[in-house]
Each structure stands twice: as C-alpha cells, then as structure tokens.
Amino acid sequence: MLExxxxxxxxxxxxxxxxxxxxxxxxxxxAGWDSVAAINLVTVIEEEFGVELALDEIGEVASxxxxxxxxxxxxx
Amino acid sequence: xxxxxxxxxxxxxxGRDAGTITFGLACSFTALHLQTFLAAHVQQRRSDRxxxxxxxxxxxxxxxxxxxxxxxxxxxxxxxxxxxxxxxxGLRDLGGWRPADVRDIVGGAGERVAALASALARLAAxxxxxxxxxxxPLPPVAHTPGWLLDPAGAALRRLVAHLAAELVDVAGVRLxxxxxxxxxxxxxxxxxxxxxxTTGFPYRMAHAATLAALLTExxxxxxxxxxxxxxxxxxxxxxxLGEEGPGGVFWDLDHHAQGHGLYQQVLAALAxxxxxxxxxxxxxxxxxxxxxxAPGLLIERDTLFPVEASWxxxxxxxxxxxxxxxxxxxxxxxxxxxxxxxxxxxxxxPAIECLRFPTGDETATYALLERLRDLFGKERxxxxxxxxxxxxxxxxxxxxxxDDSPARQDAFLAAAGQELACLAAAGDQRPLELVNKTNQFNxxxxxxxxxxxxxxxxxxxxxxxxxxxxxxYGPLGKIxxxxxxxxxxxxxxxxxxxxxxxxxxxxxxxxxxxxxxxWNLDALVFDYRPTARNxxxxxxxxxxxxxxxxxxxxxxxxxxxxxxxxxxxxxxxxAA
Numbered sequence: 180m181l182e183x184x185x186x187x188x189x190x191x192x193x194x195x196x197x198x199x200x201x202x203x204x205x206x207x208x209x210a211g212w213d214s215v216a217a218i219n220l221v222t223v224i225e226e227e228f229g230v231e232l233a234l235d236e237i238g239e240v241a242s243x244x245x246x247x248x249x250x251x252x253x254x255x
Numbered sequence: 256x257x258x259x260x261x262x263x264x265x266x267x268x269x270g271r272d273a274g275t276i277t278f279g280l281a282c283s284f285t286a287l288h289l290q291t292f293l294a295a296h297v298q299q300r301r302s303d304r305x306x307x308x309x310x311x312x313x314x315x316x317x318x319x320x321x322x323x324x325x326x327x328x329x330x331x332x333x334x335x336x337x338x339x340x341x342x343x344x345g346l347r348d349l350g351g352w353r354p355a356d357v358r359d360i361v362g363g364a365g366e367r368v369a370a371l372a373s374a375l376a377r378l379a380a381x382x383x384x385x386x387x388x389x390x391x392p393l394p395p396v397a398h399t400p401g402w403l404l405d406p407a408g409a410a411l412r413r414l415v416a417h418l419a420a421e422l423v424d425v426a427g428v429r430l431x432x433x434x435x436x437x438x439x440x441x442x443x444x445x446x447x448x449x450x451x452x453t454t455g456f457p458y459r460m461a462h463a464a465t466l467a468a469l470l471t472e473x474x475x476x477x478x479x480x481x482x483x484x485x486x487x488x489x490x491x492x493x494x495x496l497g498e499e500g501p502g503g504v505f506w507d508l509d510h511h512a513q514g515h516g517l518y519q520q521v522l523a524a525l526a527x528x529x530x531x532x533x534x535x536x537x538x539x540x541x542x543x544x545x546x547x548x549a550p551g552l553l554i555e556r557d558t559l560f561p562v563e564a565s566w567x568x569x570x571x572x573x574x575x576x577x578x579x580x581x582x583x584x585x586x587x588x589x590x591x592x593x594x595x596x597x598x599x600x601x602x603x604x605p606a607i608e609c610l611r612f613p614t615g616d617e618t619a620t621y622a623l624l625e626r627l628r629d630l631f632g633k634e635r636x637x638x639x640x641x642x643x644x645x646x647x648x649x650x651x652x653x654x655x656x657x658d659d660s661p662a663r664q665d666a667f668l669a670a671a672g673q674e675l676a677c678l679a680a681a682g683d684q685r686p687l688e689l690v691n692k693t694n695q696f697n698x699x700x701x702x703x704x705x706x707x708x709x710x711x712x713x714x715x716x717x718x719x720x721x722x723x724x725x726x727x728y729g730p731l732g733k734i735x736x737x738x739x740x741x742x743x744x745x746x747x748x749x750x751x752x753x754x755x756x757x758x759x760x761x762x763x764x765x766x767x768x769x770x771x772x773x774w775n776l777d778a779l780v781f782d783y784r785p786t787a788r789n790x791x792x793x794x795x796x797x798x799x800x801x802x803x804x805x806x807x808x809x810x811x812x813x814x815x816x817x818x819x820x821x822x823x824x825x826x827x828x829x830a831a
Binding site for chain 1: 257258259262263266287288291454460
C-alpha cells in the first residue's frame, strides 16, 4: 500500500516516467530529476503521507528505493 | 489547492499540439511552487490550450520586467516583496539592520519604488499586468518592539501605498487588493523561513496557493454575471407582503431587518452598474406593485425589469425573465430565502447560480453581499452599462412590433431612424469585452486573451471594427465587433459577435454591407464553428449561403447583395 502511494507521488512529479520505470527510478536515471523536481517530489510526499522530511533527509533521497526505506522507517 | 492537485491539473493539460499559451511570473525570489500553482489555476481557466508560466531570474525583478516588456507573454503576474525595495529587507542578505542601515534602506527605497512603477507601466503598455503588493511581514529591523509601529516601517508602507495609488491608474495594470489577501491568508501563516533560507522560496504552501488563485482572477478574469433575479418576501424585505401589507414589511435597524436594507442597497448599486435586476415572487401582481413602490425602498421600481408575480412555479417565472432579458442562465444569479424554491429553480435551470438569502443571519447576509460583489464586479463601467436596461425595455417594444408581417417590419424599421457608427476596434476595451462575453451571436465561441487580441489588431492586414447603434428609441451603445485579416479583396473573419440586445434590427446585414463597401471587398470567409449556443450565426450564414454554414464559409459580395433585405441605416464610418 505504502509503495503504491509512493508510486503515485512519483507519477505526479514525473508524468513522463513509464509506470514500470518508477520503482527503479533514481536521480541518476531520470533526466528531469533536478533540484526543483526533488523539492516538488518531497512536497507531494509530505502532502500524501502527512510527514515532514528534514532537509538533510532530502539530500539523501536519491532513488525510489531510498525514499521507500525512509518512509517505512518514519511511518513504522 | 495542494501541490499534488496542481500537478494533477498540469499533467492532464492539453498537449503542445493543442497550442501553448505562455504567461509570465515576475518576482525576485525563487518562483518554485508559486509558479506551479499559478500555472495550474490559469490552466483551469484556459482549458483549450496548454498553459505555461515563465518565471524570471532570481533577484533581478527589474531585469525580468524589462525582458518581459521586450518579449511580452500573454499576461504577467508581478509579485512584489519587501526585498524589491531593498534586499536587506529579506532574510538571505546580511547587509545590516543597525539603525543607520535602516535609515539607509528607507532613504533608498523611494528610488527603487519609482523604478518599479516605471518598469511596470512600460510592461503594462505591452501586455496585461496583475500585480501583488508585498504580503510578507517586515523583518525585525526596527529598534522598537514588534507591537509598536516604527517610523521606518510606516515610511516603507507609505511608499508601497503610494505605489499602489499610482498603479491603479495605469492602463493595463490590475492590482490585487491586499484586503482580500488578508482575508484569505492569515498574516502569521505566510512566511516559511526554512524554505526561504534553503531554496529562496519564502512562502508557505497555503499562502502561495492563495496568491496564485487570486492572481489568476486578475490574469484571466471570469465573465461577470449579467442579471440577478430576486425573491421579495424574507429576501428583499423582512415579512410577508401578502399577509402584512406594505406597512408590515421592513428593511431597517428598528425592525431587526437591516440585512434586507443592505441587500436592497447592493441591488440598487448593481442596477446602476448595468446589472439587470428582476423579481420572481409568488404573490398577486397588484400586491407586489404596492410593495415595490413603498416609501423608503432603496431600489427604485423602474430599475426592476421584469417583475414576475404569480402563483406558478418559480422556475417558470425565471424562464420568463430569461426570455425578456435574452440572456443565458449561466449569466444569471437567483436569490431566494426558500431552499425549496432554490432547488426547484436549480433543477430546471442547472446553469443558474442559486444563492439562499439567509434571513435572520446577519453574518451570512454580509457574506452573501460579498459574494454578489465578486459575481457581478467588473473592472470598469462602460457607457453600455448605463444603457442596458433602457435598451432592453425598448427592445421588448420593438420585438412586439417586429412580430408582425415583413411589410410592417420594413415600415417600422424605415421609420426607426437607425444609425450605425462603424468605429475602430483598436484602442478600445469594449470590443474584446464583447467578444469574450457574447454567446448567442458569436461566430465561433472563441475566447481571446488580451495579448492575442492586441496581436490580431496590430497586424498590417487587420480589419477590426466595433459598431455602435442608436435609433429614435434610444442608443444601444457599442453592440457588435467584427475582426479579421484582409487578403486582397477577401476578408478572413476571425471574430464576429452581436449583443443579444441588438437582435431583430438587421444590424448583422448592415455590418457586412459596411464591410463590403468600406473596404471594397469581394468576399468574406468566416471562421464559423458551431457551439452549443451560437445557432443564430449558423442560421444567418445559411440564409446568405447556398447551404449550411461550415468552417471557412465563403460569402461573395454578389450573393450578399442578392439576399440582403432592405436596410434603412445611416452609417457613420469612422474606422480606417
């Protein structure tokens, strides 16, 4: 469930990303994942999950997988 | 609106192949979420095309304004903050807040404000500008405690107030009312210090969303409603006229009915601004007439047209009002205290905006008055606003006369003293207003942005006229616009509208006749596209052509001359 909701956040932020690409998306693999997109992604996640992501955590968010881990810890 | 909502709207926007329309966002901070929210709100208003919002460079508002003046987008939202008066009034500059620094800030801010005023005026001469004054709190630069207004803060606010007073008089500038910002966005919920310091974006999300929504109202204004239909008992006044008589209904403080008086006052102001006001009441007509001429009523009986008083369904009365006004239900507001009546009217006329008059609830009544202001408010009053009601009343008499035989119609029109002034559309706000609010006689239903309209008029091959009409029954004002591009002896007509107030006078024929003669044209090619409501244009073109009208319908001068009925106009042609 959490993973599907995170996929939805990615789909909103990166509408050109194919669904099968989202789960392996990373800052290195997605061309549009710049600093503005990163801020948008984090904001959309905060809205979706009702959590606040600290600035140092945002700096470490480099892929779908790391974000999923981070959210799993915060929501545990 | 949340950011995810905004992104959802933008992701669902038409592709670039549908055409792109670009708006500008000029601010000296990182535009970030304000840019996204603004694009989403504007996209909702301009759903026919893909909307893009281009922002300027961080920290260079004057440079951004100059660049947008040189290459103007469709319209520009300018969001000012205190840092535009001096960077030291922000949190990302460490230039000092000592008393001497503050004196220096105030001393230099006047020059900065003057430069901003000039730049905004230059930009507004090229494209519409929607401007917001600083909405963040001033930083703690003063030597006084925060609850004591300091001279520097007062001086800075005075500069901004002077800037506002100057800008409201600049053509092309629409200024966001700070009062509305204050009402929608609490002052202590605007500044996001963390975001400001880390990204350069100083607003909390809710404040950014509010500013974007309000700026969109200025960038892409909604069409004002045209008419209001009001109930009487427990709405225009407190009490039941049929039971108590004229002496038993009230609208004053003494009878705890001041809300009704305020409502009457608003209706009178709307009527004076060209809004049509009608009555739909379940009562005997004679009783209603007694009530409407009661001493002290704040809206004059003559300004109410028509007055529908009967015991039939309210929806039937509303239908008769719409027919008398000849306006569509989407342009009308219906006000009644009864939820049942509102529901009945809404069921039959779903496009009408139905509002409940909250009798006995003063706070809700005040909110209703504010809502009416928003629904009917317009940027400026025109001469046509003052003529609307009179022309409708005379039009009703005219229509009755024209229901007779063609021979009598000719006799009537021949004696009407018809005069048509053919005026240049350029330099006049009214033609675009007509194009964007006319539904029935509208060539294609296209809504034009101010910038693209000005681009059309500025073309060397443009022919664009606005027509004003009068006859011995009175003036109708500027009631028609036709605009297109000339290619030799052919005119490609991109826009053509005729106000519903001016139907049945053969003005459409006179307009084309004027075009053929004045510009020595051989043919007109119409960009006709059927809409849900413009069948009148299709019907008219079908009578002029050999078959049903379609896109690119071509009307030759010979065909027009053959089919045009007798015209009795004195045409005054002033357009070049």
